[in-house]
Amino acid sequence: MTTTSLHQWLSRRAPLARRLVPIALLSLAAAFATAPARAADEIVIGASIPLSGPLAGFGSFQKWGYSRAVDEVNKAGGIAIDGKKMPVRLVLRDDKTDPNATAANTESLLSRDKAVALLGSCTPALVNAGALVAERKKIPLVTACNPLEAFKSVRKWTYVWDLFFHEPELAAIPFKALRDLKLETNKKVAIFHDNGPDGQVVGGTLWPNMAKDAGYDVVQNASFPIDNTQFTSIVAEAKAKGADIVLIDAITPQAVSIRKQIASAGYTPKLLVIEKGAEPVQFAEALGKLADGVVVGGYWDPSFPYPGAKELATAFESETKLTSSQHIADSYAAAQILLDAIVAAGSLDPEKINTAISRTDKTYVVGPIKFDENHTAKLPLVMLQWQSGKTPIVWPADRANGKILFPVP
Amino acid sequence: MTVLTSQSTPQRTISIRSPAIRIVIACIAFAALLAAPIVLPTYFVEIGFKLLIYIVLAEAWNLLAGYGGLVSLGTSSFFGLGAYVTVGLINQAGAGPLQALAASALAGTAVAIVMSRGLFRLRGLYFTVGTLALAEALRLFVINVPWFGGATGLFVTVDLPEIAALFRYATLLLALAALVMALATGSRFSVLLRAVRDDEDAASQVGVRAFRIKLAAFIVASALIASAGGLQAIKLGAIEPYGSFGLQWSVDPLAIVIIGGLGMRFGAMVGAVFFVAIGELLADYPELHVAITGVTLILLIRFAPRGICGLAEAALRRRGAAPQEAHP
CATH class of the missing domain: 3.40.50.2300 (Response regulator)
Structure with missing residues (x-):
């Protein structure tokens, strides 16, 4: 039977009520979905x-x-x-x-x-x-x-x-930590960031400006889609330009990929900051020892x-x-x-x-x-660093409960 | 009752009275829908809006896949396109909602025309994969071109209409979709579209201009989907590529039509009611919603490939009332 034949049957033989099957279904659904009113005492x-x-x-x-x-x-x-x-x-x-x-x-x-x-x-x-x-x-x-x-x-x-x-405070952490902890680098910075809301703000605007103000040379600023998975070329460029400091803003799956691709390229920056993606424990679980030395901003710690x-x-x-x-x-x-x-x-x-x-x-x-x-x-911020599956606070000094691993192992 | 027989559709009989009655019933139904926000609680208006959007999307998909055999996974591409065009015009050109929605329909039409030459070279599963690729390509384009706000997306910068007004816009869109579907499925075009669906080469041999027929269906469906995307964007007030071009906008209409009845005139409507009602009933048990929808799809595909409407039709036929006809 075709769709038209249903029409025929409904038109010729069925009472009007049967033509309203869809409307009846709609009403039935509406009846089922009756809104549960809030109890008066909760x-x-x-x-x-x-x-x-x-x-x-x-x-x-x-x-x-x-x-x-x-x-x-x-x-x-x-x-x-x-x-x-x-x-x-x-x-x-x-x-x-x-x-x-x-x-x-x-x-x-x-x-x-x-x-x-x-x-x-x-x-x-x-x-x-x-x-x-x-x-x-x-x-x-x-x-x-x-x-x-x-x-x-x-x-x-x-x-x-x-x-x-607050993104500007988060973005400032690496430069303040480099200054306060007197970490020696060649002052060359590579930035990789996704084009999400905070990625654009932190990686696209704040980090380049703060690096310049602090006397660092931004040798690369690469933007990528949030769900990008291939980072070989941007990692190779950072390595070729000899950046000692790599600042990354990416969600966890991409952060894991980038860290692995940095390692497989044989690239060893001295400071590796991965905001956002390096925060959850899943980051360290996925990377094992490769997570060690990765730095991330934190706004809370049980200490x-x-x-x-x-x-x-x-x-x-x-x-x-x-x-x-x-x-x-x-x-x-x-x-x-x-x-x-x-x-x-x-x-x-x-x-x-x-x-x-x-x-x-x-x-x-x-x-x-x-x-x-x-x-x-x-919320006040600190710098955390992955060290053997834990994230001790390594900056600022008045909150630190661990010592920074530098350069990245 | 007088019965006329169309020369081009010899199996199809048209009652002189019933179309008029259907038109009257449809007009009353749409008038009731337009008035519904006055009497319905807000919750039902919100659910009703969602239902109307899903019906429009499913109608469009049903036209393509059910009647035209063009199984598309590109609904999200036109949905997202409509969302971005609508928000862009509202923000940048100060367009009103109706103007923006009309423009998004035109944008959907334009992209459908541009893409048709490439997509229609593909058939069957290759066409399906092609439409999926289109959706992904558009999403990546929007993510990477700075005009569209990257992954952040865009925010509507003007005050948004109330849900009652949005519900009425959705009702008008549904009325348009119903009219288009009535014309597309109750005319000579329907016969040509089904002929192309059943055997494109054979249809071409007897003079059916398959490309044009498919293009017409593709344009109509794309325009409807883009308008629905625009309306959803106005409701949200914020759009971003992952939500607007999300695969769920391609998969949900497919599930709705399969549940309701592929190629059945009321399939989209019945499937959408089922889909939305189950979603609301199981709102506190989201994992059950997904599981029940999945099991329903499996059972229907296995035991009732013509969906709920097909089951209802078979039940009515068993009672000896329906005439015997070939399947659509």
Whole structure:
């Protein structure tokens, strides 16, 4: 039977109701998808995070950090709203590392789950997609995992707040460390960076300018797509130009590829900085001994002198049997900031919660947090270096708990 | 009831009354959809928008693959193209949403024409791989050319329309898609397209200009897909190449049409309802959503290759009501 024959049959024999099969299916689906209204005696906060896809590693840390903060509040009896204690329910959705899904999830967290406030995803593309929805709906969202210049470049925010590192401070770390630690090089710098939001800012603009200001000679500045896999030619060029310092900004899979291709080219720069991609433990697991000596900026370490820092890492490692990541700290802090704001507001009114967030002035597990006029709060940075599967702090001296391996072994 | 028989489509009978009734029902349905945001809760309007976009994409894919045999994995290329053209025009030329969407449809048309000469040299799986390559090439182009913001993408710099307005734009786009599909599948063009699908060489031998027929379907589908991409971009307010040219925009319409019924008039709609409803029902269990969609696809391909609509049709036929006809 052809499609037309179905038409024929429906037209000639079936009652009108049968012609409306698609409409009936639509109604059925709508009935199934009836929105679960928020219970009157709970506070719903939502987050769309990458629990699958390329950024699933980050999402798992965020899930743990957000959940821990909410669990702590609930163990303490919840939050008093208009004099009545209410538990907090955290609704997490998987955005599959897709900004389209982040936006859709954020919408349904608000319209279906009736979330009164939101927590952010990870990386600029995902965070911004959800943040734009929150901004449009005038619902407060607190996020980390989004470098501050990338966050500020989107728009002037009213309802979205970001605590993370500031790209210029991150970019300055290698030059400050070279100066403070008196590391001897030929002052030739090669820069490889992806063309993602922070890659363009750090590798495309900040590093070249800072190198010049510090008296270094940038002999190469190579940009590549985020998912590029072939780096042989840019590595060969850096080697040919004799750069002692290689500065790289790339996500983890590309960072691993670049490090391997540097080794296979027989190229041995004295200082190898890999921002972003060298941060997770998966980088060291993939490279083994090749990871040793690679330097990366860090915004948190369990040794930081902030309340609960050491306990947080211990709790994560004992619960999950995994090595802790700095992402548990910023996620945990973001959730705490939001929960504290709801406590301070004593209300579920988004405007009051937003105002309370703006008044945040407290030291959290990541350090003192006070948002500026751009809705950003800078996290202090240190230099970490992979050494036998660990990342001791090697700079600045007042926070260092290890000695730098120089030159790279 | 009077029955007319078309000379070019001897097996197809057309009721004088039923087309009019269908038109009336369609007009009422679209009027109801336009009015829906007034009465529906926001959640349903948002889900409805997603559903409408998916129906348009699936209709376009169904036209290409179901009726034309052009199994494309290039939906994402035109979707992303439409997104970038729309955001570019809104930001740089101050275009309104409708102007930008119309321009993205034109851009989709232009790229379809330009690429057709190369792509139509390929047949079967080679065509499929060719369209996949087109999507990848466009994505890499957008990533590497600085005008498009690299991997950062672009942000809409003006205030975005509310979801109710976007829902109405999507309804208009669906109406356009439905009209186009009605013309494309209920006319002589449909017969020619199916002839090309079934045996391009044989069709050419009897005078069918296969290239033109395929090009017409490709243009129409590309324009619809590009408009849908533009509308999604307006809704998001931010686009970047990995999301806009993502493979999911090619795979989801394929899954929807296979679930609903390949080459079936209501296949796209039924499949989209199923796909979106399952997604929403299992929103808290994303791994189950993927698994259920996958298992559904496997079962349908194995036991009911004509999808839900095919199953429904077979069920109706078993009740002895449907006339016997050849498969499409």
